[in-house]
Amino acid sequence: MRIATWNVNSITSRLPRLLAWLENTGTDVVCLQELKCTAEAFPAGPLRELGYEAAVNATGRWNGVAIVSRVGLEEPVIGLPGGPGYEGVQEPRAVGATCGGVRLWSVYVPNGREVGHPHFAYKLQWFAALRDLAEREAGERPFAILGDYNVAPTDEDVFDPAVFEGATHVTPAERQALAELRAVGLADVVPRPLKYDRPYTYWDYRQLSFPKNKGMRIDLVYGNPAFEAAVKDAYVDREERKGKGASDHAPVVVDLQV
Numbered sequence: 316m317r318i319a320t321w322n323v324n325s326i327t328s329r330l331p332r333l334l335a336w337l338e339n340t341g342t343d344v345v346c347l348q349e350l351k352c353t354a355e356a357f358p359a360g361p362l363r364e365l366g367y368e369a370a371v372n373a374t375g376r377w378n379g380v381a382i383v384s385r386v387g388l389e390e391p392v393i394g395l396p397g398g399p400g401y402e403g404v405q406e407p408r409a410v411g412a413t414c415g416g417v418r419l420w421s422v423y424v425p426n427g428r429e430v431g432h433p434h435f436a437y438k439l440q441w442f443a444a445l446r447d448l449a450e451r452e453a454g455e456r457p458f459a460i461l462g463d464y465n466v467a468p469t470d471e472d473v474f475d476p477a478v479f480e481g482a483t484h485v486t487p488a489e490r491q492a493l494a495e496l497r498a499v500g501l502a503d504v505v506p507r508p509l510k511y512d513r514p515y516t517y518w519d520y521r522q523l524s525f526p527k528n529k530g531m532r533i534d535l536v537y538g539n540p541a542f543e544a545a546v547k548d549a550y551v552d553r554e555e556r557k558g559k560g561a562s563d564h565a566p567v568v569v570d571l572q573v
Contacts, residue, residue, distance in 0.1 A: 346421030350379030
C-alpha cells in the first residue's frame, strides 16, 4: 500500500499534475492540503475516473484538506474534533478516514503568522486538539497523521537556522507542541531525500530556493507503532517540485506492508 501527503497549493492549479502523478506512481491514498477551493468545486469527477474517492473538508480561500483513496474510504470525519476556531470560524484544516484498514488524518496546521500574533496562539491550541485526537484514536490498528505541520522539528530540518531566528516554524513552543504530539505514542517517519543529504519538503518560490536547496522539512508523517512497523520505505518525491506549475511543496511518499 502506497500512501502520500502533498500540499498542492491549489488543487485547481495542480490538477493535471496530480492526476498524472497518481497514474505514474501507483499511489493508493494521498492526503492533500491547501486545496484553495470549496467542497463543491473539488475535482471529484476526474479523480473518480481514475478509481479514487475522496473525503473533503474545504470552504475555499486559503485552506482545505482531503483524503483521496482507491482502497476504500470508511469512517470519514470532517474537521478536527474539539478543535479551536479563529475569529469565530472553524477553518477546514483536518479530515480523517480509514483506507485499506489504516486510519489516516490529513492536516494543514495553522501557519501562526508571527510570534505573539493571535494566529500563533491559535496554532498552539490547534496542536493541543490534535494531540487529544491522537490520544483517542492511536490504538492498535495502523494510525497516522500526515500533512503540512508548518513546523520544522529540529534545526536539521531547515537549511540555515540563523535565517529563521525569531520566526515561526522553529520556535521552542511549536517544537514542544510536536514533542507532546509524539509523546502520545507516535513516531516521526522521516523520508529519504533522494538528493542532497536532508529530506526537505518545502522550498519557497522566491530567490531560487529550490535549485539552491534552501528548504524546510515541514510536511510530516507521524504514525503509531503499528503504522511504523508496516513502513517499508519513505521518500520525498523531489521530482514533482520541478518544472512549470509545480507546488512549492513536494509529496512525501510512504510504502506500507499491511
